[in-house]
Amino acid sequence: MKDKQAKWCPELGDFAGPKYRAIVAAMQRDIQSGALPPGTRLPTQRDLAWSLQVNLSTVTEAFREATRLRLITGEVGRGTYVLPGNDAVQLYAIDKGGNHDTIDLSTIVPARAFSSEDLRQSFATLLARDNLSDIMDYPTPDLMQRCRSAIGQFYQPRGFHPRQSDMFPCAGAQAALFAALQWIAKPDLPVLVEELTFPGMKIAARQMGLRLVPVAMDEKGILPADLDRAARASGARTLVISPILQNPTGATMDADRRAAIVALAEKLDLLVIEEDVYGGFTKEPPLSLQLAGRSILVGGLSKLVAPGPRFGFVIPMLEGNEARLPEQNFAIDELVHVTSWMAAPIMLELCCHWIESGEINRHMEWQRQEARTRQSLVRRKLGLPPLGRKPAAPHLWIGAGQDSPFAGLSGDQAAAKARAAGVEIVPASTFCAGRMLSDGIRLCATSPRDRADVTEACKRLRKAWS
Template identity: 45%
Template sequence: MWSPSLEGRSPVRYLAIVEAIADAIAAGSLRPGERLPTHRDLAWHLKLNVSTVTQAYREAARRHLVSGEVGRGTYVLAASREAALFGLKAGAGGRPDVIDLSTNVPAIDPDATDLAAALAAIAAEGRIDAALAYHPPALLQRARVAGATWLAARGLHLRPADVVPCAGAQAALAAALLQLCPPGAPVLVEDLAFPGLKAAARWLRLPLHGVAMDGEGMLPDALDRAVRATGATVAVLVPNLQNPTGTVMGPARQAEIAAVADRHGLWLVEDDVYGALTDRPPLVALLPERGVLVTSLSKSVAAGLRFGLIAGASEPVYALADQIHATSWPLAPLMGEVACRWIEDGTAARRLAWQRAEIAARHAQARRALPGFVAPDGPPSPHLWLPLADGAGAAASCLAAGVEVVASDLFAVTREAPQGLRISLAAAAGRAELAEALTRLQGVVGVGL
């Protein structure tokens, strides 16, 4: 068990513990993902009050050194384990031979020239300077119209007034939670939740409570029990291509989840960033007055186009629309201009079609390379979930084989959460690189040997 020496440190004991944690992380004796001793155990070893250790862990979490999660304990974050997925990498540990399949990003079309064409058109129209100025009111209204148009293709027919543009889905999710949840309020999520949600909840000091899942996502009976046990009034779900498992809710399951939410007066926040990659409608369409949809173009059109949306014909959305400086204002005018143009002229739809075709091809590659791990039916997913008994150990074995993936502990909300690996198929530079990565993974999971 890790037990630091507090000699020569701050005379304030809880700060001395925080200093020791920071030094141990810097020295490598505490590594990202490592579990710290319980409050009681560390207090016993240091001969301190439990409240002192609790205060130290709380301060360490505020400094983004550790993460304390309900039912799981306290884990080392280094800077931020979730943010590390998006960090600059030159191969894991400086190894250029490592194929990075750890981050969920859309596949890149090497022949696309859409951004260059859009910027040239903006320049030709003499609008470059305007794109670098503050938002004109016309652009924000145009963004609402474009957002409503984009959502109509998902089968969600809303007015522009029902749509709030944001600087990406992460900002939209944080705004929705801030609007719906008082500090400390419990939030129900899938047993395996995407890192952005865990990061937002930590930032907003909202405890997450995991709800059991199966092959179609969150279980209605488990959701019903969780509402009764926690008194939660908000749940966050990813019904379409859930991250990390790739599960998709069928119509019957969606209706059951909606019925539970309606019975308990539960607000549903739906993250639909992957929804456009399927033909399945959003779940919130079944709860028009109690649903809030969050989405963006980042997983379907372009990762760096920070154009997100909060949508729904509900009071929280209208309240957020009034908070323009906290929602729409951070959206860069240039990004808003490009996003609107692409939705209006069909570029976004064309890029989405290319993305769907590319993901289908890569999903088929994975199905051939890893039979038994990839369902033969269902919509192709940009990420693949491999249920394995020891997720962290399997991830280390994958890295040793030259493929970087993500273990289940990054997503787990409860101790009972399933173990496994997430493999981001779309992260490979191309199908040839993906084929090589899948061949290496075969040796780790025992396929084809």
């Protein structure tokens, strides 16, 4: 995407206080009004100082404060860019009940497969236990050991066999990500991420004060050359990455891309936090298997089974590398304080039962097939290329451009027209970790209650974008 250069010279007379604060206030106003849209490249500090007739140090201080407030980001050799707003939070605040005619394609959730009878049988098994009262206590050591065994069983089909002592069950994959980041988080810590990153990462960064450093991508994930550049320019030693069915783009690394990223992680001495919540839609092993003891894997069942049980896990695979990796806030075995202690025993018991009984395998296979069927349906209805042999994710990325079903529109414009037509989708600006390099929209084919709603949503989208 070509940079949008702003000839920005705000009028500061309406703002009281020090001049640098007035510049920041004017920037906030113009971002909120749309005068400075996401991805806009600002004038250089020297040029802005000359235009405003203020000292260069005043503009430098204003840019420093605006960076702290996550209004802008500076890239060495490329300039300063307006960041997208924190629209990621809005994904969790969409009123899906306010308008019953709205079809939600915005939230990534599995298709509804568990029937009420399935759940009754699962809970009946739990209620038949002799030590039922244990679920009202903190998780016991026996339950923790059972969870570790279940996580190991969950990963067996993908050829991944982490040590049970390295497994930490927790209350969902987002909690797992928070735990992994808390281990190394420092104010303004630079963290490398895909240029379009998942909303949970943006929320975590905002709450922890982390500075996201975007890395350019293609259909196979992050580009090795840009990872090398971004790491050296920022000094970042932590990379958060989704190698399989990345959210939002669906990018999946092939063997060559995996090998290149693994080699760079070693060369640059990176700690890799691997988000693996979509890996179960494939037979591919996690990238952590190849990272030679320099990764922390986070995952869960929310995208594969159901979000309600809140069953996730953190699997550090450091094997003596702790001293070479970024400075830690606590010992790795203290992760239990921010993971397992926060999980509800009744949900841990339920998910262990599903895994041990094999019920989860049946359910996951159904999810894989339903995701493929619905993806194919959306692609056919919107005139997109067929999926072919690629693995099917619950989500689908549609890039902006001449061949797009919303040709002539930006991702934000396409999303606005979709909303007016009664369909919720998500534009690229929600996922953007820095300046806007790529534009498009993400939709989730498994979110609607049935395939008929998917078909109706596609019909509305085609009409809205025509």
